Amino acid sequence: MISIASSxxxxxxxxxxxLGFGVYQNYTTAQSVREALGAGYRHIDSAQAYRNEAHVGEGVRASGIPRSEVFxxxxxxxxxHGYESTLKGxxxxxxxxxxxxxxxFLIHDPMSGAERRLATYRALLKARDEGKIRSVGVSNYGVKHLEEIKAEGLELPAVNQIELHPFCQQKPIVAWCRExxxxxxxxxxxxxxxxxxxxxxxIAAKYARDPAQILLRWSLQHGFxxxxxxxxxxxxxxNALLYDFELDREDMMVLDGLDRGREGAISWNPVEHP
Incomplete structure (x- = not known):
């Protein structure tokens, strides 16, 4: 089995x-980040809009884990969004x-329109070239938004972060990203x-695991x-104890069969925004 540190x-x-650790609406962020790093996580997902970047930094430093080992x-x-505002941000x-x-560093959503999101993307690439960012990506981008970057002749994003679980599998977006x-x-x-x-x-009962572990294992086995x-x-x-079991093909197919498309979304999921 792969280990938690696999990349x-x-x-x-x-x-x-x-495997990442999300801190959206986490009101004990510094403590939670410290506990997550102690449990073996090495990947923390924050955002400017979460208003907890300072707490993430505090948690990383308090953990004793070298900064170079935490993504x-x-x-x-x-x-x-916008070129100058993004550089300042x-x-x-x-x-x-x-x-x-x-x-x-991700563009959180595509909702600012084509001109501003492309300006934002160019600003992030500039910040990357200046050494402030190591990788540039996007979030909540549908195929249209991804094709927009490609059409401009820009380097494609390293990552697209989207709502993704058995009920909302976003198959066209996933297929584009894999290609x-x-x-x-x-x-x-x-x-x-x-x-x-x-x-x-x-399925959780079959493997003597809790439902969250089943869903996370499904995600990992699909390469997400x-x-x-x-x-x-x-x-x-x-949530990190995922590497001493594997879902068999039949159970993966059962979970795959739960897809409801965009109707299965439980979050804002603005992947079809103009």
């Missing part, structure tokens, strides 16, 4: 751990984290705790990078 190589040449992501939301995020660089070498990160991988579907419960979040220490630990 995927991004087009930038840097490696990203396959940290942040994102810029649509209201901050990168510097602000660096100051909040207290870091010299950010491992991965073009864009790594897919999965947010809401454990359905925000709403895991009472009979199929999930039956899941980003579970929790503020509960016991859940932080259990």
């Amino acid at each position: 995927v190589k991004l087009r930038s040449g840097y490696c990203m751990p396959l 940290v992501t942040t994102k810029c939301i649509n209201r901050t 990168v510097d602000t995020s660096l100051a909040r984290f207290g870091f010299d660089y950010i491992d991965l 073009h070498g864009v790594v897919v990160q999965a947010y809401c991988p454990i359905l925000r705790g709403k895991m009472d579907a009979a199929e999930i419960q039956v 990078v899941p980003l579970p979040k929790s503020a509960r220490p016991e859940r932080i630990v259990s």
Whole structure:
């Protein structure tokens, strides 16, 4: 089995751990990050809009884990998009984290329109070239938005972070990303705790695992990078215990069969925004 520290190589040449720890709406972020790093996570997913970048930095430093061993992501939301505002935002995020660089910087969503999101992307590439960012990516991008970057002749994103779980599999976006070498990160991988579907419960009982572990294992076996979040220490630990079992083909097919397309989304999922 793979270990928790196993990584995927991004087009930038840097490696990203396959399991991340999300901190959206986490009100004990510094403590949770410290606990996650103690449990073996090496990948933290934050955002400017989460208002906890400073707490992430505090948690990383308090963990005793060298900064070089922790992969940290942040994102810029649509209201901050634009070339100059994005460059300024990168510097602000660096100051909040207290870091010299950010491992991965994502455009949080495509909702600012083509002109501003392309300007934002170009600004992130400039910040990358200046050494402030190591890898540039996007989030909530549909095929249209990805093709927009390609049509401009720009380097494709290293990552596309989208809502992804058995009920919302976003297959056209995933297929495009795989064809073009864009790594897919999965947010809401454990359905925000709403895991009472009979199929999930039956499979969890079969493997003597909790439903969250089943969903995360499904994500990993599909080659996604899941980003579970929790503020509960016991859940932080259990969500990482994924590497001593494997779902068989039949159970993967059962979970694959739960797809409801965009109707299965539980978050904002703005992948079809103009």
